[in-house]
Amino acid sequence: MDSVELFFTAVGACVILHCGLKVLTVLKVLFPKVWYPVPSGYFTSMGEWAVVTGASDGIGRAYAIELSKHGMNVAIISRSQEKLNKTAVEIGETTGKRVKVIVADFTKDDVYENIAQNLQDLNIGILVNNVGMLPSPTPCRLLDTDSLEQRINxxxxxxxKAMMKMCTIVLPIMERRKGIILNVSSGLAQIPCPTFSLYTASKVCVNRFSQALQAEYKQKGITIQAVAPFGVSTLLSGYQSPNMFTFTTDQFVRTSLTYVRSGDKTNGSIRHTILGWILDTIPFQLFYSSKLQDRFTEFVKLRVQHMNL
Structure with missing residues (x-):
């Protein structure tokens, strides 16, 4: 076999291997229960308690309820005492599990000592870092953001900071045994997203921090995963009506937990993973179009106005 024939044979083998790996990736996403089975009692084997931030509404509330259905007591943290209490009552009535309510405004710097004191005696097996915010109720360019300096902070x-500080509080507890940390990110973090620059930049940080932290603590039996959904019907998405690519919070949380053993980053569902693959094929320059940004901004503003009527 001459060198030219050997070269093309090697290239062909690499192409076949690449395609085979792509097919394997698709199969793993399609059948998570086969490739990444979550045994009965898996979550409670991590510890008695799950801690969920931003748990008064949306995805955080759904995680708290779902994990209690899996047999875990839950510590729920958010700034709304009234909403937390309602969630605690619902969990208690439907599952009979214990609930610890901790009120904290994560936009402030002085909340972590109180949180740490409330968590110090709990056998924590799961942490869900869900709390998050948009800098503006509607998309806008950076300098058009109201009270920009305050919003950046x-x-x-x-x-x-909330994600990082909560990890530093809970990781020492998990190091003594094992645990799961789920950091809720966003599918938008995988593309340049003008008019959401602050928000998506913060979610890119969630992804990279989670992946690096998993490399540091995997050998200690701790699973750390960034969960990056696209459409979920929450306040941040304007309570968009559920459709093919938009889940209710309950639907998304249930399906995302089936991917908890799938690696350091997941979109949490086959549909959102496919959407991510589609976005990866679109040239980034398309997102830089000023006309597209303006039309998208107007579309969201009209939708928000319609919701407030």
């Missing part, structure tokens, strides 16, 4: 505190 609030987004960093709520979307980034």
């Amino acid at each position: 609030m987004v960093i505190n709520c979307n980034v």
Whole structure:
């Protein structure tokens, strides 16, 4: 076999291997229960308690309820005492599990000592870092953001610092045994997203921090995963009506937990994973179009106005 024939044979083998790996990736996403089975009692084997931030509404509330259905007591943390109490009552009545309510505004810097004191005696097996915020109720260019300096601090505190500080509180507990940390990110973090620059930048940080932290603590039996959904019907998405690619919070949380053993980052569902693959094929330059940004901004503003009527 001459060198030219050997070269093309090697290239063909690499192409076949690449395609085979792509097919394997698709199969793993399609059949998570086969490739990444979650045994009965898996979550409670991590510990007695799950801690969920931003648990008064939306995805956080759904995680708290779902994990209690899996047999875990839950510590729920958010800034709304009234909403937390309602969630605690619902969990108690439907599952009989214990609920610890901790009120904290994660846009502030002085909340972590109180949180740590409330958690110090709990056998924590799962942490869900869900709390997050948009800098503006509607998309806009950075300099058009109202009270920009204040909003920058609030987004960093709520979307980034809260995740990092909660990990530093809970990781020492998990190091003594094992555990799961789920950091809720966003599918938008995988593409340049003008008019959401602050928000998506904070979620890119969630992804990279989670992946690096998993490499540091995997050998200690701790699973750390970034969960990056696209459409979920929450306040942040304007309570968009559920459709092919938009889940209710309950639907998304149930399906995302089936991917908990799938690696350091997941979109949480086959549909959102496919949407991510589609977005990866679109040239980034398309997202840089000023006309597209303006039309998208107007579309969201009209939708928000319609919701408020």
